[in-house]
Amino acid sequence: MKQTVFLFLTLTVASCMPRNISESSSCPPIYPDYIGVTVPDGIAPLTFKMADSRKFRVRTRQDGDTLWTTVTAWEKGASKAVRYAPFPIYISHDPIDPYIAYRLIEPGYENWQDMGIYQRELATYKETPVVTNQVNNRGCVNCHTFSSGNPDKFLIHARGKGGGTLFVDDDKVKLVNLTAVGAKKQGVYPFWHPDGRYVAFASCKTYQEFFISGTQPIEVFDLTSDIILMDTATDSTWCVPGLSEKDVLETFPTWSPDGNTLYCCCAQTDSVAHDDWSRNHYCLKAISFRDGEFTTEPRTIWQQDSASISFPRINGQWLLFTRSAYGTFPIWHREADLYLLNLTDGKIRAVDELNSDDTESYHSWSSEGRWVLFSSRRDDGRYTRLYIAHFDGEGHFGKPFMLPQKKPEHNRYRLKSYNVPDFIKGKVRNRHNEFKKLFQ
Amino acid sequence: MKKKTVQKFLQTPACKYGRIWNYLIPILLTAAVAIFTYYRQTFTLLRQEEIGLFLNTPDYYRTISMNPLPVSHIIGGFIVQFFGIHPLGTILFTTGISAAYLISLGIMKKIGAPLEVICTALACTVWWFTARASSPATGTAIILISALFLALMTLLKRGGTKKRVRIWDTAAAAVLIAATTIMLSRDRDIKEVEKWSKIEFAAVHRNWDYLLKYATPSESLKDVEVVPWALLAHNVKGELKDEFGRWPVTEEFGLDYGTNLSYRSALFGAVLYRELGVWNESIHQTFQSGSYLPHCTSFRTLRMLIEENYAAGDSLMVVKYCDVLEKSTLHKNYIKHYREHPCVHRDSDRFIENGSAPHIVFTKNQMDTMLQLGRAGIESPMAMERYFFYYQLRSGITDDEISERSEYHQ
Numbered sequence: 037m038k039q040t041v042f043l044f045l046t047l048t049v050a051s052c053m054p055r056n057i058s059e060s061s062s063c064p065p066i067y068p069d070y071i072g073v074t075v076p077d078g079i080a081p082l083t084f085k086m087a088d089s090r091k092f093r094v095r096t097r098q099d100g101d102t103l104w105t106t107v108t109a110w111e112k113g114a115s116k117a118v119r120y121a122p123f124p125i126y127i128s129h130d131p132i133d134p135y136i137a138y139r140l141i142e143p144g145y146e147n148w149q150d151m152g153i154y155q156r157e158l159a160t161y162k163e164t165p166v167v168t169n170q171v172n173n174r175g176c177v178n179c180h181t182f183s184s185g186n187p188d189k190f191l192i193h194a195r196g197k198g199g200g201t202l203f204v205d206d207d208k209v210k211l212v213n214l215t216a217v218g219a220k221k222q223g224v225y226p227f228w229h230p231d232g233r234y235v236a237f238a239s240c241k242t243y244q245e246f247f248i249s250g251t252q253p254i255e256v257f258d259l260t261s262d263i264i265l266m267d268t269a270t271d272s273t274w275c276v277p278g279l280s281e282k283d284v285l286e287t288f289p290t291w292s293p294d295g296n297t298l299y300c301c302c303a304q305t306d307s308v309a310h311d312d313w314s315r316n317h318y319c320l321k322a323i324s325f326r327d328g329e330f331t332t333e334p335r336t337i338w339q340q341d342s343a344s345i346s347f348p349r350i351n352g353q354w355l356l357f358t359r360s361a362y363g364t365f366p367i368w369h370r371e372a373d374l375y376l377l378n379l380t381d382g383k384i385r386a387v388d389e390l391n392s393d394d395t396e397s398y399h400s401w402s403s404e405g406r407w408v409l410f411s412s413r414r415d416d417g418r419y420t421r422l423y424i425a426h427f428d429g430e431g432h433f434g435k436p437f438m439l440p441q442k443k444p445e446h447n448r449y450r451l452k453s454y455n456v457p458d459f460i461k462g463k464v465r466n467r468h469n470e471f472k473k474l475f476q
Numbered sequence: 477m478k479k480k481t482v483q484k485f486l487q488t489p490a491c492k493y494g495r496i497w498n499y500l501i502p503i504l505l506t507a508a509v510a511i512f513t514y515y516r517q518t519f520t521l522l523r524q525e526e527i528g529l530f531l532n533t534p535d536y537y538r539t540i541s542m543n544p545l546p547v548s549h550i551i552g553g554f555i556v557q558f559f560g561i562h563p564l565g566t567i568l569f570t571t572g573i574s575a576a577y578l579i580s581l582g583i584m585k586k587i588g589a590p591l592e593v594i595c596t597a598l599a600c601t602v603w604w605f606t607a608r609a610s611s612p613a614t615g616t617a618i619i620l621i622s623a624l625f626l627a628l629m630t631l632l633k634r635g636g637t638k639k640r641v642r643i644w645d646t647a648a649a650a651v652l653i654a655a656t657t658i659m660l661s662r663d664r665d666i667k668e669v670e671k672w673s674k675i676e677f678a679a680v681h682r683n684w685d686y687l688l689k690y691a692t693p694s695e696s697l698k699d700v701e702v703v704p705w706a707l708l709a710h711n712v713k714g715e716l717k718d719e720f721g722r723w724p725v726t727e728e729f730g731l732d733y734g735t736n737l738s739y740r741s742a743l744f745g746a747v748l749y750r751e752l753g754v755w756n757e758s759i760h761q762t763f764q765s766g767s768y769l770p771h772c773t774s775f776r777t778l779r780m781l782i783e784e785n786y787a788a789g790d791s792l793m794v795v796k797y798c799d800v801l802e803k804s805t806l807h808k809n810y811i812k813h814y815r816e817h818p819c820v821h822r823d824s825d826r827f828i829e830n831g832s833a834p835h836i837v838f839t840k841n842q843m844d845t846m847l848q849l850g851r852a853g854i855e856s857p858m859a860m861e862r863y864f865f866y867y868q869l870r871s872g873i874t875d876d877e878i879s880e881r882s883e884y885h886q
Contacts, residue, residue: 147767
């Protein structure tokens with residue numbers, strides 16, 4: 037709380053503010069939009085500026101867990117200033133993981149130069165690399181996945197020369213070529229079983245097509261995809277029975293928090309085979325899992341003829357997913373929004389508190405389930421930015437806030453997109469040299 | 477620097493041939509570098525600005541800090557912005573080489589061996605490497621390290637010996653300067669870079685006549701890669717039909733770059749699709765070209781993205797890239813135009829397309845793509861002409877005819 041108060045004091049610009057002040061009943065136009073957001077106690081100071089770049093002064097007043105902020109703004113050299121109506125920032129004491137991890141990458145879709153997975157401490161602005169593609173000769177690094185948010189247990193894919201999947205477990209680091217073991221299939225979209233032993237992957241043959249006209253530039257789709265399971269104790273992999281059918285595309289595996297159910301998204305292959313992606317609608321399926329074995333046939337949880345589901349993520353009875361008009365790659369779908377499914381009664385609703393006119397896509401729950409981190413293109417339509425929102429446990433979210441930066445313009449100037457954001461419970465230690473040795 | 481100080485630094489004891497003799501070596505060096513740079517590396521410097529980047533943003537500094545010589549990269553990046561104003565670029569470049577001479581002279585004085593010939597040789601070496609480098613960062617690093625060395629020696633306060641500049645010193649230095657100038661003039665790499673800088677610059681700035689001045693059929697015999705650029709220029713000018721037969725089309729390079737992937741092939745794609753009015757692909761190819769550059773982008777990339785997004789009606793992206801370029805030093809006027817004349821935002825159709833629009837996509841078959849443009853509502857005479865020549869190349873011209881054509885040109 038102290039930090040949050042401190043932030044606004046530091047923002048107070050003690051420059052020559054005009055004495056002639058008029059009152060406005062509206063809230064100030066600020067960037068990023070922090071008006072009415074709910075933030076975790078101890079988050080890095082929420083710096084902002086006037087959206088129209090005017091000079092401004094901030095006054096704050098604390099009322100319980102609400103911080104009332106009054107902004108007075110004026111043009112440089114003007115004789116009159118405008119005092120806007122105070123706006124609230126709600127402070128929540130619900131715990132949030134101290135770090136988040138994400139990949140930073142240009143929003144192109146074929147080549148790259150610098151790419152890396154980074155971690156950010158939420159209480160500060162400090163961003164440090166977990167791994168960059170300097171370790172694997174400028175290849176691709178992706179699909180970072182932590183075992184229940186554990187910073188000492190995670191995996192990362194590294195493509196390119198000598199590539200494979202890096203498994204980190206405390207001091208042990210190993211590079212496994214998934215195509216050389218067990219089912220001999222490559223794996224993407226990994227998800228750790230809560231017990232930390234098994235990892236479910238989708239194994240996809242992914243293609244992309246580029247649209248000649250229109251404002252959606254690209255469609256990414258799978259021609260085949262199956263779910264495979266890896267036992268990290270034995271480094272063996274095998275296809276999940278019922279989720280590796282030839283005429284069905286299965287992807288985005290997700291474990292329930294108790295580890296007894298594996299969810300995934302499935303679609304028929306015929307629509308893709310006939311180049312009619314708009315009929316390519318993924319549904320949500322689930323299969324039971326006990327003691328290393330799948331015990332039931334897959335059952336359909338949710339299906340719609342006019343929509344597709346991606347990235348199911350479960351928090352108790354709540355399943356948050358991305359819904360798009362079709363397909364399996366919602367980041368290029370402007371209509372993609374977040375939806376919440378109540379697993380106890382099957383009710384679904386669009387999460388309007390989080391959604392915007394632009395793409396909302398990859399998301400993850402904090403380990404305590406009270407915060408959700410998601411990516412959105414609402415800022416400019418192309419560069420994905422991160423937002424965090426509070427969850428009340430009853431199916432409602434607070435207004436999301438953009439990941440705060442030391443300078444509010446940082447998100448405008450950054451020419452990289454945030455990719456696959458995830459909460460982590462602590463700082464990942466620097467293993468640059470260890471990783472580099474594996475690729476030599 | 478006051479006159480007396482200058483005299484002292486340049487070996488003040490007056491030479492028997494007159495005081496001007498003391499200045500002759502630096503004058504010769506400066507003149508040679510300035511003239512050579514101005515006339516033989518005009519577009520090389522312009523290109524360095526276009527593929528360079530300097531932004532006062534945290535991400536820029538972070539990327540720079542990953543380089544082995546971050547300070548020289550920052551200074552080099554800062555300097556390179558001014559290369560876009562050609563005379564200024566020449567002045568800066570020449571100043572750098574002259575500084576290398578003066579610094580080495582200072583070091584020589586400190587160690588008591590004021591040998592102008594060695595200083596000239598060192599300066600010529602810096603010139604040689606900097607003229608051939610893709611950015612001034614290496615030259616900046618050499619000059620910075622030398623200057624640091626000189627500063628350290630100055631701190632030691634070790635006195636130097638004073639001696640007159642002898643005639644043979646000047647003569648030997650003049651020979652060195654002349655030899656370096658001749659070697660640089662004859663250097664194939666420098667000529668090649670200058671030629672491609674001209675072609676790229678002309679294509680990006682739509683100066684098709686200028687492009688065709690350098691991408692000629694005789695040049696294509698030495699470097700077949702100029703063919704796609706020249707054919708594109710003819711295509712844009714609507715004279716492809718008349719000019720096509722003059723060019724040696726190979727499997728690799730014809731109307732396009734085939735399967736070649738490089739910075740230049742991506743830039744070609746960006747320019748081609750810009751001229752065709754296919755903004756999705758033009759933007760995509762511009763991104764692709766950026767991915768070959770150290771910061772994944774450059775001044776040229778950002779300016780092209782602004783222009784392409786402006787034409788495509790994506791006002792949000794125009795504003796974003798303007799914001800980014802505003803963090804450089806010399807783009808205030810460039811941005812002003814886009815700020816004062818915002819584009820008409822074309823945005824509302826995006827949602828509808830996702831569900832209902834026909835999927836008209838690029839294929840790896842360029843001929844087919846030209847045909848698809850019409851289906852996608854892009855009526856382009858350029859595309860029609862290209863389609864015709866793709867068709868002709870694939871069905872009308874046999875391998876024998878292609879080889880005959882090549883032989884004819886040779």
